[in-house]
Amino acid sequence: MNDPSPVSGSGWETRADSWLREWTGPLTTELLLEPGRFGLGKVPVRLKPDAVARSVCGYCSTGCSLEVHIKDGMAVNLTPSVDYPVNLGMACPKGWEALTPLSAPDRVTAPLIRGESGEFREASWDEAMRLFTERFKTTMSRFGPESVAYLSTGQILTEEMALLGAVFKFGMGGLHGDSNTRQCMATSHVAYKQSFGFDAPPYTYADFENSDVLVFIGSNLCIAHPIMWQRVLRNARKPEIIVIDPRGTETSMNATQHLALRPKSDLTLLYGVANVLVQNGWIDHAFIEKSTSGFAAFAEFVRQFTPDKVAAETGLTVGQIFRFAETIHRGTAVSFWWTMGVNQGHESTRTAQAIINLALMTGNIGRPGTGPNSITGQCNAMGSRLFANATSLLGGRDFRSAADRESVADALQIPAGRIPSTPSLAYDQIIDGIADGNIKGLWVIATNPAHSWIGRGDPVVGAKPSYSSKRPASLDAILDRLDFLVVQDMYATTETARRADLVLPAAGWGEKEGTFINSERRFGHAKKVSRAPGLALSDFNIFRLAAEYWGCGELFREWNSPQAVFQILKRLSAGQPCDITGIEDYTHLEAAGGIQWPFTRAQHDELRQAAATALPTVPGSAPANLPERERRLFVDGRFFTLDGRAQFIFDAPRPVPEPPDKLFPLVLLTGRGTSAQWHTNTRTGKSAVLRALYPTRPYIEVHPEDAALLQLTENEVVRVSSRRGTAHCAVCVTATVRPGQVFIPMHYEVTNQLTRPEFDPHSRQPSYKHCAVRIDRLALLKNHAG
Numbered sequence: 070m071n072d073p074s075p076v077s078g079s080g081w082e083t084r085a086d087s088w089l090r091e092w093t094g095p096l097t098t099e100l101l102l103e104p105g106r107f108g109l110g111k112v113p114v115r116l117k118p119d120a121v122a123r124s125v126c127g128y129c130s131t132g133c134s135l136e137v138h139i140k141d142g143m144a145v146n147l148t149p150s151v152d153y154p155v156n157l158g159m160a161c162p163k164g165w166e167a168l169t170p171l172s173a174p175d176r177v178t179a180p181l182i183r184g185e186s187g188e189f190r191e192a193s194w195d196e197a198m199r200l201f202t203e204r205f206k207t208t209m210s211r212f213g214p215e216s217v218a219y220l221s222t223g224q225i226l227t228e229e230m231a232l233l234g235a236v237f238k239f240g241m242g243g244l245h246g247d248s249n250t251r252q253c254m255a256t257s258h259v260a261y262k263q264s265f266g267f268d269a270p271p272y273t274y275a276d277f278e279n280s281d282v283l284v285f286i287g288s289n290l291c292i293a294h295p296i297m298w299q300r301v302l303r304n305a306r307k308p309e310i311i312v313i314d315p316r317g318t319e320t321s322m323n324a325t326q327h328l329a330l331r332p333k334s335d336l337t338l339l340y341g342v343a344n345v346l347v348q349n350g351w352i353d354h355a356f357i358e359k360s361t362s363g364f365a366a367f368a369e370f371v372r373q374f375t376p377d378k379v380a381a382e383t384g385l386t387v388g389q390i391f392r393f394a395e396t397i398h399r400g401t402a403v404s405f406w407w408t409m410g411v412n413q414g415h416e417s418t419r420t421a422q423a424i425i426n427l428a429l430m431t432g433n434i435g436r437p438g439t440g441p442n443s444i445t446g447q448c449n450a451m452g453s454r455l456f457a458n459a460t461s462l463l464g465g466r467d468f469r470s471a472a473d474r475e476s477v478a479d480a481l482q483i484p485a486g487r488i489p490s491t492p493s494l495a496y497d498q499i500i501d502g503i504a505d506g507n508i509k510g511l512w513v514i515a516t517n518p519a520h521s522w523i524g525r526g527d528p529v530v531g532a533k534p535s536y537s538s539k540r541p542a543s544l545d546a547i548l549d550r551l552d553f554l555v556v557q558d559m560y561a562t563t564e565t566a567r568r569a570d571l572v573l574p575a576a577g578w579g580e581k582e583g584t585f586i587n588s589e590r591r592f593g594h595a596k597k598v599s600r601a602p603g604l605a606l607s608d609f610n611i612f613r614l615a616a617e618y619w620g621c622g623e624l625f626r627e628w629n630s631p632q633a634v635f636q637i638l639k640r641l642s643a644g645q646p647c648d649i650t651g652i653e654d655y656t657h658l659e660a661a662g663g664i665q666w667p668f669t670r671a672q673h674d675e676l677r678q679a680a681a682t683a684l685p686t687v688p689g690s691a692p693a694n695l696p697e698r699e700r701r702l703f704v705d706g707r708f709f710t711l712d713g714r715a716q717f718i719f720d721a722p723r724p725v726p727e728p729p730d731k732l733f734p735l736v737l738l739t740g741r742g743t744s745a746q747w748h749t750n751t752r753t754g755k756s757a758v759l760r761a762l763y764p765t766r767p768y769i770e771v772h773p774e775d776a777a778l779l780q781l782t783e784n785e786v787v788r789v790s791s792r793r794g795t796a797h798c799a800v801c802v803t804a805t806v807r808p809g810q811v812f813i814p815m816h817y818e819v820t821n822q823l824t825r826p827e828f829d830p831h832s833r834q835p836s837y838k839h840c841a842v843r844i845d846r847l848a849l850l851k852n853h854a855g
């Protein structure tokens with residue numbers, strides 16, 4: 070019975086009563102709005118805050134600032150900061166809902182140890198850390214330092230990443246650790262490092278507003294980085310927007326040119342455009358001469374990419390290719406933006422460098438509105454690239470360089486001999502190490518490989534795997550080979566945590582303090598605004614506990630708080646391109662609205678000096694030690710290579726590893742589903758508001774022609790298979806994909822049952838964006854089985 074009225078009967082009186090009076094829902098007093106103070110406008114009375122705390126969002130790399138509303142010591146609400154240079158008062162659905170995952174009912178509130186029965190039981194931190202130490206120490210003493218590894222994340226704070234990398238490698242004596250930034254940003258890291266001499270995204274978000282031509286390659290900015298897209302919308306120059314993407318996306322629908330090329334033919338297209346630019350003399354000779362090397366060889370190399378050949382290979386017309394090149398030529402400020410459509414490919418590093426080459430040869434770098442600009446994924450992928458101490462030594466250094474090891478040892482006051490002279494294995498090599506039995510213990514921190522890792526499925530019966538590997542095909546089978554799996558997370562319910570021997574309960578964003586570095590190199594301060602539940606600890610404190618129980622705590626006495634580690638990071642950055650010695654502390658960061666690297670001590674002192682000799686500042690103006698809010702790199706045309714010149718780097722395109730064939734005739738594309746979803750949905754899945762904004766059931770986009778051919782109907786559940794696995798998905802018939810292509814969002818657990826474990830040889834980033842699949846109707850399968 071669902072009658073809202075207490076009046077019995079079923080006549081018109083009942084209906085009239087329910088029209089006149091609502092019997093459920095909030096009372097009028099609860100709906101009243103009052104001035105919220107703190108510049109917040111009006112808020113509901115029950116949420117009127119006593120204070121606000123400003124913090125940087127912990128989802129994506131945009132790095133929006135949020136005002137967290139505190140009432141009676143609790144974080145009760147939040148709103149985007151209006152005067153922060155990144156988001157200017159805006160937030161996407163994930164940011165608005167950032168507090169919700171903290172109160173999810175499945176938060177893990179005590180360490181969990183898997184008992185003899187196979188069930189978890191709660192334990193004290195003392196018992197948990199003794200077990201952690203005993204199991205990992207025993208393994209390392211029997212099988213050597215390479216037998217234990219960790220997989221971390223771009224979601225934790227920079228201070229935490231640095232502490233983890235230092236404790237594991239310099240304290241515990243381990244060698245191998247990588248993070249899920251391998252899945253998103255390894256390509257940009259390597260591409261910039263090789264081309265510029267350092268991993269240095271050159272831009273600032275103001276460049277979205279200052280370009281007259283914006284080129285987006287493999288980026289659906291509208292939903293993947295919605296606040297960056299808002300910056301594009303603020304561009305008053307009526308810019309040309311060119312989108313290079315096989316799919317029709319929310320971004321391509323707003324483009325002036327959409328180049329819907331054949332999947333993974335982007336490298337060929339970019340070389341073809343470079344050739345048109347060279348052949349027409351549409352290049353910046355002065356810049357090339359002064360600031361680059363290797364152009365002559367590059368120009369010669371791209372001659373073979375004639376418009377006809379490129380048209381045939383990409384599926385575009387010669388006219389489209391020529392118009393693209395001509396638009397670049399006519400632009401006075403051209404910016405190139407790329408993200409996962411490029412980074413997650415089988416030849417991703419060279420593709421990213423082909424974009425860099427276009428910017429270099431046309432002199433579109435170092436000026437407002439220009440740049441070859443990689444857009445980062447996770448909130449702290451940039452922090453991971455500089456300070457995780459995984460495959461690069463702290464501060465963007467090289468483990469193989471004795472000089473770099475000495476300089477880190479000096480900065481940390483530790484013996485140089487404690488620093489390994491080889492970099493870590495990459496993520497996929499760690500997985501292979503487990504499969505081969507060489508890695509027996511794994512510590513997973515705030516990531517969920519049992520959902521997100523590529524090609525997790527078993528081979529389909531009767532289908533020959535198209536890659537050679539000694540390892541078992543399924544990631545589940547590989548993880549089962551571990552002797553000891555530790556998962557440190559906010560929830561014990563993730564696909565990975567459910568397989569753990571030991572779960573360490575961790576605080577989430579908002580429950581701890583430190584810094585994130587966003588896509589435009591901006592350090593932002595994230596604050597503790599809420600208490601972690603039960604016995605959960607910040608990742609920072611868990612790493613400190615690990616050091617103490619291991620017996621190497623003495624080495625890390627100075628690393629006693631995030632603030633103290635921030636000062637260590639400054640020392641580690643000194644003299645590096647990412648020098649932040651001019652940032653005083655967290656208070657300075659907050660006053661400045663975040664600070665982009667580099668900001669050196671000399672720059673800081675210069676500002677102070679200038680302020681001391683200047684006329685008195687207007688009351689209320691910014692203090693003297695704050696740098697400009699938007700700064701870009703390479704303004705002087707000097708790069709971080711030994712000779713100061715950017716390099717043209719190129720290679721011949723390679724065929725896709727798994728083209729469609731008779732058995733698997735469709736190309737599977739994957740990508741972000743909506744702006745309300747974050748990666749494996751571990752946190753976004755906790756919010757009813759966000760869940761209402763996306764289909765919770767896996768779905769597959771199929772072109773109407775393919776749907777007709779396969780006799781598929783809208784919403785029909787089908788079996789999608791690749792050589793590695795199967796997934797059941799509801800059909801969404803749409804022309805966003807081309808005939809012969811299908812799309813499944815990355816957020817569903819089933820998606821990576823299908824993807825193929827293929828890696829870019831330079832960055833070792835997985836190629837999530839292309840593999841061959843087939844679709845079978847369930848009814849036909851049943852009939853066949855019958």
Ligand code: SF4
Nearest residue numbers: 126128129133161164
């Ligand atoms: S998820 Fe990204 S775009 Fe959304 S509010 Fe957070 S930082 Fe901003």
